[in-house]
Amino acid sequence: MHTPIRKNIIKSLVKKEFKQVFRNKQMIGMLFAMPVVMMLIFGYAVNTDVKQIKTAVLDGDRTFESRKFISKFISGTYFIYDRYLESEKEISYLLDLGAVDMVLRIPKGFAKNVKSGRNTEVQIILDGTESTRASVISSYVTGITNDFALEYFKNKIQYLMISRNTAGMRMKEPVNVQERVLFNPDLKSRNFYLPGVFGILITLITIMLTSMSVVREKEIGTIEQIIVSPIFSLEYITGKTVPFVIISFFDICLVSIINIFWFNVPFNGSFIFLLFASLIFVISTLAVGLYISTISRTQQEAMLTTFLFFIPAILFSGFVFPVYAMPFAMRVVACFNPLWYYITIIRGIFLKGVGIKMLWSQVFILLIFGIVLTGLSVRRFSRRME
Amino acid sequence: MIKVNSITKTFNEITAASDLSFNIAKGEIFGIVGPDGAGKSTLLRLIAGIIIPESGTIHIKDINVAENPFLVKENLAYMPQRFGLYEDLTVEENIYFFGRLFGVSRKGIFKRMKRLYDFSRLEPFKDRLAGKLSGGMKQKLGLACSLVHNPDIILLDEPTNGVDPVSRREFWKILYDLLTDGVTIVISTAYLDEAERCTRLALMYNGSFLRLGRPSEIKKSIAGSLLEISVSDVWKAERAIKAGGNFGNIIREGSALRIFSGNPSKADADIRRIFKNENIETKSIKRKVPTLENCFLEIIHRRNF
Numbered sequence: 001m002h003t004p005i006r007k008n009i010i011k012s013l014v015k016k017e018f019k020q021v022f023r024n025k026q027m028i029g030m031l032f033a034m035p036v037v038m039m040l041i042f043g044y045a046v047n048t049d050v051k052q053i054k055t056a057v058l059d060g061d062r063t064f065e066s067r068k069f070i071s072k073f074i075s076g077t078y079f080i081y082d083r084y085l086e087s088e089k090e091i092s093y094l095l096d097l098g099a100v101d102m103v104l105r106i107p108k109g110f111a112k113n114v115k116s117g118r119n120t121e122v123q124i125i126l127d128g129t130e131s132t133r134a135s136v137i138s139s140y141v142t143g144i145t146n147d148f149a150l151e152y153f154k155n156k157i158q159y160l161m162i163s164r165n166t167a168g169m170r171m172k173e174p175v176n177v178q179e180r181v182l183f184n185p186d187l188k189s190r191n192f193y194l195p196g197v198f199g200i201l202i203t204l205i206t207i208m209l210t211s212m213s214v215v216r217e218k219e220i221g222t223i224e225q226i227i228v229s230p231i232f233s234l235e236y237i238t239g240k241t242v243p244f245v246i247i248s249f250f251d252i253c254l255v256s257i258i259n260i261f262w263f264n265v266p267f268n269g270s271f272i273f274l275l276f277a278s279l280i281f282v283i284s285t286l287a288v289g290l291y292i293s294t295i296s297r298t299q300q301e302a303m304l305t306t307f308l309f310f311i312p313a314i315l316f317s318g319f320v321f322p323v324y325a326m327p328f329a330m331r332v333v334a335c336f337n338p339l340w341y342y343i344t345i346i347r348g349i350f351l352k353g354v355g356i357k358m359l360w361s362q363v364f365i366l367l368i369f370g371i372v373l374t375g376l377s378v379r380r381f382s383r384r385m386e
Numbered sequence: 387m388i389k390v391n392s393i394t395k396t397f398n399e400i401t402a403a404s405d406l407s408f409n410i411a412k413g414e415i416f417g418i419v420g421p422d423g424a425g426k427s428t429l430l431r432l433i434a435g436i437i438i439p440e441s442g443t444i445h446i447k448d449i450n451v452a453e454n455p456f457l458v459k460e461n462l463a464y465m466p467q468r469f470g471l472y473e474d475l476t477v478e479e480n481i482y483f484f485g486r487l488f489g490v491s492r493k494g495i496f497k498r499m500k501r502l503y504d505f506s507r508l509e510p511f512k513d514r515l516a517g518k519l520s521g522g523m524k525q526k527l528g529l530a531c532s533l534v535h536n537p538d539i540i541l542l543d544e545p546t547n548g549v550d551p552v553s554r555r556e557f558w559k560i561l562y563d564l565l566t567d568g569v570t571i572v573i574s575t576a577y578l579d580e581a582e583r584c585t586r587l588a589l590m591y592n593g594s595f596l597r598l599g600r601p602s603e604i605k606k607s608i609a610g611s612l613l614e615i616s617v618s619d620v621w622k623a624e625r626a627i628k629a630g631g632n633f634g635n636i637i638r639e640g641s642a643l644r645i646f647s648g649n650p651s652k653a654d655a656d657i658r659r660i661f662k663n664e665n666i667e668t669k670s671i672k673r674k675v676p677t678l679e680n681c682f683l684e685i686i687h688r689r690n691f
Contacts (some may be wrong), residue, residue: 006489008486009486009487009489012483012486012487014470016479016483017477019474019475019479020472023475024472024474188553211399220470220471220472220473221466221469221470222467222470222471222472223470223530224436224466225464225469225470225484225531226469226486226487227436227631228434228435228436228459228462228463228464229484229487229488230456230459230460230488231487233558316578363636
């Protein structure tokens with residue numbers, strides 16, 4: 001069927017929608033306050049950086065060497081000295097209580113063994129409830145211990161050289177790892193999460209608002225008037241979605257500003273490209289919202305259905321759990337998740353500063369999603385309307 | 387104006403419209419009367435083109451509704467039982483929006499609005515949110531919204547349901563005013579006093595028309611007269627009449643009983659005899675002109691028994 005789109009009609013529909021949005025306090029809260037609050041919560045509360053590791057020490061040796069070893073730990077910024085333990089019995093109690101994250105145990109004879117060059121063991125006991133945190137702590141400990149050993153040997157060799165009158169010769173480490181992390185040099189978890197929150201917010205706002213605003217017309221019965229009026233379903237759909245595209249773009253700007261200027265998340269890419277990719281992405285979410293509106297009768301139903309889509313979309317988006325770490329079957333599921341591509345794009349733009357050259361495949365896939373989903377929803381919606 | 391040709395529509399084996407055929411002429415107020423669930427709303431929705439009949443055709447001004455819904459829509463107003471107003475928009479914004487929806491120009495809407503305010507008397511409330519209006523005013527606003535585009539045919543689905551008597555009378559005055567503009571009105575109602583104001587009526591029951599015609603014709607179609615029997619003890623009298631013979635449907639109204647009878651003189655005598663035997667004091671037995679409501683109940687009763 002030939003369906004022209006009359007600009008005047010769309011304009012009236014959009015105007016009406018905006019009036020309704022701005023007269024509804026809950027709507028305003030959801031559109032403008034929720035993004036800010038979510039950003040602040042995620043920006044401040046979500047922090048997976050491992051710092052401030054509370055450490056208890058059980059020093060069985062009590063020598064100069066053992067104290068030097070301990071001070072290697074607690075002089076840095078990561079470990080915090082908590083207390084000295086007197087006996088092994090206290091260890092499990094403290095860990096059970098959660099009072100400390102780690103217990104460093106130095107056996108008797110530590111100094112003697114180190115001096116004589118024999119193999120020496122120290123023990124760390126970790127609270128493994130949070131597995132990622134524990135593994136990060138463990139790697140810190142390995143690093144510090146190696147450092148300590150290396151330094152000790154260097155000193156010892158230097159001492160030997162001095163005693164044999166070969167002072168002045170410089171010692172070099174055979175292989176030295178020079179770490180340089182690109183894109184997120186401080187390895188701040190915030191820089192990783194906040195762009196992801198960005199994607200999640202845009203998804204939630206567009207899906208939920210479109211579906212709820214259409215379903216509301218069903219609830220109050222205005223949809224019947226729309227049906228008897230000589231308006232084409234495509235005009236109605238356009239009139240319903242355009243306001244939420246505009247609002248989501250406003251939110252994109254708002255959230256970007258908070259990201260960049262409040263939380264100092266590095267923004268290395270092009271803002272225009274971010275807007276372009278977002279436009280392609282919201283085509284898919286608006287279509288999903290529209291589809292939800294055709295299968296829900298009340299706003300509550302629409303909201304619940306939104307979350308039914310939304311939660312798996314987050315889980316499979318790489319927002320928290322990286323997709324590459326998932327088993328094959330789950331990775332296949334993620335391939336059908338528009339949010340995964342979008343979050344990849346946002347992180348690429350924010351942190352790496354890459355553009356369409358690197359991200360064209362994601363943009364292209366999103367475009368295909370958009371076309372297919374819109375086709376499905378519009379067909380289903382039109383059939384309902386006529 | 388409207389030609390309906392043997393349409394049928396069923397919902398889950400319930401027949402809401404069964405093989406209905408009728409014509410509605412220009413300038414009529416055509417009433418569809420019947421109890422809840424008779425299929426009145428379905429019939430109006432079929433005419434409005436919201437639902438499509440399983441069989442049969444509807445022509446409006448010689449245009450097939452199912453084939454050319456968009457041609458018909460511009461000349462048609464449909465007001466459902468609960469008109470869907472945007473409660474967070476003002477009275478004027480609602481009228482304006484529905485006008486735009488039907489493609490009326492901005493200038494056209496404000497010109498028409500004056501007339502709409504005239505009859506609905508909503509002008510003092512034009513800046514009030516629709517959600518803050520009373521029930522009767524909401525219905526009037528609904529009517530105003532459905533009339534912005536100057537339709538020729540107005541379909542009203544129980545517009546006065548739940549509206550107070552004063553507002554109802556006002557509403558009907560508006561409808562008569564509209565008739566002078568040359569529109570055709572199709573209205574469904576469960577109030578039989580309203581039905582009497584229609585030019586023609588269809589009595590609808592279980593998806594079919596029991597009667598179709600002018601209100602006076604429908605009243606005449608019931609053979610017999612209405613007898614109103616006043617007695618001292620209605621309960622006893624009712625039992626006695628029921629036991630005493632075949633008098634059809636007995637309607638108890640206050641302290642009187644009403645029956646329809648094909649032979650009123652004989653029934654009069656029979657009843658007096660029964661009462662005498664049962665020691666019931668007969669105050670009076672009068673012949674009454676039946677109202678539409680009496681007829682309607684009798685028609686449905688005769689059909690069921």
